[in-house]
Amino acid sequence: MTNHFGSADYWDARYRAGGTSGAGSYGRLADYKAALINGVIEMNGIAHVADFGCGDGNLLSMLRPSAYTGLDVSDTVIARCVERFPEHVFLPFTRAAELRPADLCLSIDVIYHLTEPEVFAAYMAELFAHATRLVVIYASNMDQDWPAPHVRHRRFTNHVTSHLPAWRLCAHLPNPYPYDPASPDDTSFADFFVYARARTRCVLPLPMA
Template identity: 45%
Template sequence: MSHNKEALAFASSAQYWDDRYRLQGNSGAGSYGRLAAFKAEVLNHFVDAHAVQSVMEFGCGDGNQLSLARYPRYIGYDVAEHALARCRARFADDASKTFFPAQSWQGETAELVLSLDVIYHLVEDAVFELYMTTLFAAAERYVVIYASNDERLNSLLASHVKHVRHRKFTDWIVANIAAPWQLKGFVPNRYPFDRRDQTQTSFADFYLFSKGNQ
């Protein structure tokens, strides 16, 4: 989908994404097609297997990924008001789902907190650190992150753009998130990144964190 290049000039992560949704862009290839189906399969199985009753997501995007989800209760946050407006319209008849601006979060929690295809879009260190801290502060039992985890991708990918910054986020978690959080699971992408088919493959994998011995 084409965008107005001037309107999408990069100033900050939040500004970029609100402009993108305002200009009728979407959440990206990872939220559509076989990648979205793969993510939904992993997440729906996790929710079922662990009897999760409440899910919170930081970076809900346009809601297309959510349309494949089976969550008893869902709260979505996003920095882009235009994305939130789309979600509220799309799920207007579903009382189990609510949506709020990311800056309005004030300590609300859920059993499972999700971060899907978000971390590598947080190019500013302060934004990244606040986001990561919030993920674990909001989670009662589990945090599931779907993202790249290799800084080398920044130099390896010729398609690198200003709104993408790959990080070794697991190192940050080890250094900054206290016990009892532990990495309890890893699910590799069914469709690993192939630069020849960047819309149907991904450099993101699933990292499953658990609080204590859950």
């Protein structure tokens, strides 16, 4: 009998063991992501950001939202973020229905960790349902096998086109640090994808490294 890999169990166990959200939440990749997200927040007058997969909060420490709600599958990391960032709101994904609408919903380094098809579909529905204006995704966008059990690459843009027709892709911003197996901690297979609701204006910062 094949053991079923559970993405939520994996991440909570990882955080309980003292692990972090991964190399992409630190160093130059985190600097790059924070700069672009802060640019989107500032240039579009974003008041409330909802982060679907806030992780250990290191990226949040670099962001400048007026109001922020972080969601995660790990109760362990939610408790840590509540203590570290008392000015913000944190919820487990099981309480996503309590999330008030957000001008901008973020999905940063999450989609390719949703190994179960049903979890991926439910996540995408919640991510877009709670956004009133913009959704910013940082993820891979390819159908490709990967040796790590907690990684499942998907061409998620096809899913958005098929299941979320009220949204349009405003921009695909290639990563200035494309994946290099010789330097996995400082490079990434993820790019930025910015979506806007129909008839919603979206202003983007210039590409930056």
